[in-house]
Amino acid sequence: MSNTDLKVKVWRGAEQGEFVEYLVPRNPNQTVLDVVTHIQRKIDPTLSYRFACRVGMCGSCAMTVNGVARWTCRTHVSKIVEGDSLEIAPLNNLPVIKDLATDMREFFNKWKGAVGFFKGNQTRHDDFAKVEPQSEERQLANAGIECIGCGVCYASCEVVESRPNYLGPAALNRAWTLTNDVRDVQQLDRLRAVAGDAGCHACHSHGSCTERCPNALSPTASISGLKKLVARAAVRGSKWGKL
Amino acid sequence: MSQAVLQAKLWYAQRISAMVLGICVAIHLGIIFYAIRGGLTAQEILGRTQGNLGFAIFYEIFVLACFVHAPIGVANILQETMPQVGMTKPVSWLLALLILILGTTAVIGLYTGGAI
Amino acid sequence: MSSRPTLDYRAKSHLSYFAYACHRFSGLLLACFIPLHFLMLSQSLRGAEGFEASLKLTDFWVFKFGEWFLVILLAIHLTGGIRLLMMEFGSWRGLRKGWIQASVLCSMVCGIVFLYFAN
Numbered sequence: 001m002s003n004t005d006l007k008v009k010v011w012r013g014a015e016q017g018e019f020v021e022y023l024v025p026r027n028p029n030q031t032v033l034d035v036v037t038h039i040q041r042k043i044d045p046t047l048s049y050r051f052a053c054r055v056g057m058c059g060s061c062a063m064t065v066n067g068v069a070r071w072t073c074r075t076h077v078s079k080i081v082e083g084d085s086l087e088i089a090p091l092n093n094l095p096v097i098k099d100l101a102t103d104m105r106e107f108f109n110k111w112k113g114a115v116g117f118f119k120g121n122q123t124r125h126d127d128f129a130k131v132e133p134q135s136e137e138r139q140l141a142n143a144g145i146e147c148i149g150c151g152v153c154y155a156s157c158e159v160v161e162s163r164p165n166y167l168g169p170a171a172l173n174r175a176w177t178l179t180n181d182v183r184d185v186q187q188l189d190r191l192r193a194v195a196g197d198a199g200c201h202a203c204h205s206h207g208s209c210t211e212r213c214p215n216a217l218s219p220t221a222s223i224s225g226l227k228k229l230v231a232r233a234a235v236r237g238s239k240w241g242k243l
Numbered sequence: 244m245s246q247a248v249l250q251a252k253l254w255y256a257q258r259i260s261a262m263v264l265g266i267c268v269a270i271h272l273g274i275i276f277y278a279i280r281g282g283l284t285a286q287e288i289l290g291r292t293q294g295n296l297g298f299a300i301f302y303e304i305f306v307l308a309c310f311v312h313a314p315i316g317v318a319n320i321l322q323e324t325m326p327q328v329g330m331t332k333p334v335s336w337l338l339a340l341l342i343l344i345l346g347t348t349a350v351i352g353l354y355t356g357g358a359i
Numbered sequence: 360m361s362s363r364p365t366l367d368y369r370a371k372s373h374l375s376y377f378a379y380a381c382h383r384f385s386g387l388l389l390a391c392f393i394p395l396h397f398l399m400l401s402q403s404l405r406g407a408e409g410f411e412a413s414l415k416l417t418d419f420w421v422f423k424f425g426e427w428f429l430v431i432l433l434a435i436h437l438t439g440g441i442r443l444l445m446m447e448f449g450s451w452r453g454l455r456k457g458w459i460q461a462s463v464l465c466s467m468v469c470g471i472v473f474l475y476f477a478n
Contacts, residue, residue: 016360067369089364096363143451161366162323195247201254204319204383205443207375207454221451227254228448234251243248258447261440268437272469275430280476285411289403306397313390320387338390345397348404357406 004084006077008035010047011089014096019087020044032072032080033061036088036100049100056214059150063100064089069155071214091155107151107170114167114199115190116174120183129183141180144173144222146215153209153219165198169209169219172200176222179229187240191233195243200226253315260311267305293356302353306346314339375454378462382439385432392429427473434469438462 005023012020022039033051040047051061056074063072066080066087077086094102111117122129131138153169154160160168167175175194178184194200200223209219233243278287292298314335321331371380402413417423442458 011363013360013363015363017363018361064364067364067367069370092364092366092370156366156370158366158371159323163326192247195251197246197250199247199250201250204323204379205375205446206371206379208370208373210454211373211375218451218453220446220454224447224451230247231251231255231258234248235255243251258444261444265437265441265444268433272430272433272437276472276476279473283414285403285407285414289407289410292403309393313386313393316386317390320383338394341394342397345394345401349397349400352401352403355404357404357409 006035006081007085008039009085009087010036010039010100011096012047012099014098017096017099019089026077026084028078030077032063032065032070032075032077032086032088035077035086036063036072047100048098057148059148059152059214062091062150062152062155064091064155069152069212071150071152074214091151093155093157093160094151102151104151107154107168108149110167111149111171111174113193114171114175115186115193116171116178118178118181118184119186121185122183131182137180137182140225141177144177144217144219147173147217148215150214152212152214153217156208156212158206158208159202159204163198163202166202167194167198167200169203169223172203172226173217173219173222176226179226188238188243191230191238191240191243194226195230195234200230203227253318256311257315260308263304263308264312267301267308270301271305289353289356292353294354296354299350299354302350303347306342306350309346310339310342313342374456374459378439378442378459381435381462382443385436385439388432389429389436427470430473431466431470434466435462438465 004026006026008022008024009019010022011017022043024035024038024043027034033054036047036049037051040049049061049063051073052058054061054073056071059071061072062069064070065072065075066082068080069091070080072088080086088100090096090100090102094104094107097103120129133139147170149170151170153173157166157169159166172194175190179187179190184190203220203223205220205224207220210217210221213219229238230243232238237243278291317338318331318335321328321334325331399413399417403410405413417426438458439462442455442462445458446455
């Protein structure tokens with residue numbers, strides 16, 4: 001194990017700025033989040049970054065490390081270091097507030113835009129909804145519901161980069177899981193929201209979202225499901241009404 | 244037809260034509276491999292296609308599937324790489340017309356062997 | 360002072376992206392080639408001699424290389440396309456990476472078969 005310092009280039013500034021290099025002592029089992037934390041506590045207190053749980057549960061620490069969007073708390077330096085260099089930048093495709101912190105509002109607004117939220121028509125006075133766990137729809141929904149909104153897929157997507165209106169893999173993934181939720185009553189609105197230029201058909205399946213998702217989800221699969229659903233609805237109408 | 248419905252129908256049309264092309268291209272590759280053995284002359288080609296209605300129908304289906312599939316694909320590329328230039332519709336339509344007209348001409352030419 | 364970094368080759372260095380890039384590139388080139396191909400074939404309207412005359416134009420090695428390259432592009436686009444159709448219409452089994460390897464192999468085989476027959 002080498003004892004030379006790590007040469008860490010960190011993005012400082014906002015949309016305009018520069019990479020500043022810091023020397024960080026190397027430790028075994030060091031994660032990229034440890035590196036960023038060291039810089040902010042011991043070298044430059046003006047560095048801005050986000051984290052919360054630091055154990056791979058919340059997704060707050062997502063950043064671009066050596067060009068690839070990752071959870072920094074779950075990325076061991078030894079796995080991705082290039083020689084003795086690291087490059088840390090904020091997540092792509094999102095506006096930069098300062099240094100490594102991005103503005104997540106457009107990410108969550110698109111989630112709303114895709115009708116990625118649940119609305120039912122039962123109240124506490126009604127009986128429990130009975131949803132068969134082995135039913136095809138529930139299994140499809142379950143395959144995508146572990147999303148914690150970290151933004152890694154959104155930051156990795158080329159279509160998000162080239163089409164500013166594109167809803168993005170996370171929003172569409174959530175929309176798909178809700179399409180398969182038999183209790184939800186907004187299905188027609190949701191279909192309309194995910195159709196069109198900014199919706200599912202803009203996806204060209206290059207798969208970066210599925211490749212990079214730290215929770216091993218497949219937005220590509222969810223978007224494929226939406227594509228079929230919307231196409232059939234456009235041609236034959238859906239079970240919830242005409243598109 | 245709203246934008247959304249149009250996009251959905253174009254996607255569907257491109258995938259269906261892709262399935263047709265999948266079969267046509269596989270057969271066409273087979274024909275290519277068979278035909279190029281020992282060189283290729285016009286006589287050989289026309290010898291196979293002239294008066295052969297089966298070939299004509301197969302290749303016309305092929306042309307029609309290309310006519311649907313290629314322009315939509317090119318439109319997607321243009322829309323993604325140069326949305327502001329506004330070339331998407333004219334270029335795709337031009338390609339569609341070229342494929343339909345030149346393709347059908349080719350099929351007729353090979354079927355008749357110039358004897359019209 | 361410079362602009363913030365954007366998605367570069369490092370973000371795109373994975374197999375599925377490579378498959379997408381090959382599929383798009385081959386599709387674009389094929390789309391450009393097809394009208395020319397049809398134009399050539401429509402020379403058959405001139406009858407056997409006229410057709411033969413225009414075929415003779417393609418005797419240069421540049422065209423021969425082009426034909427071989429196009430057969431490979433066609434094979435890539437076909438197999439990549441089947442992979443996409445399986446991903447979009449079949450039951451979900453991931454990004455079908457095995458299929459990408461099969462595509463590359465199949466295209467190479469087509470290229471070799473073409474060379475063998477053309478000689």
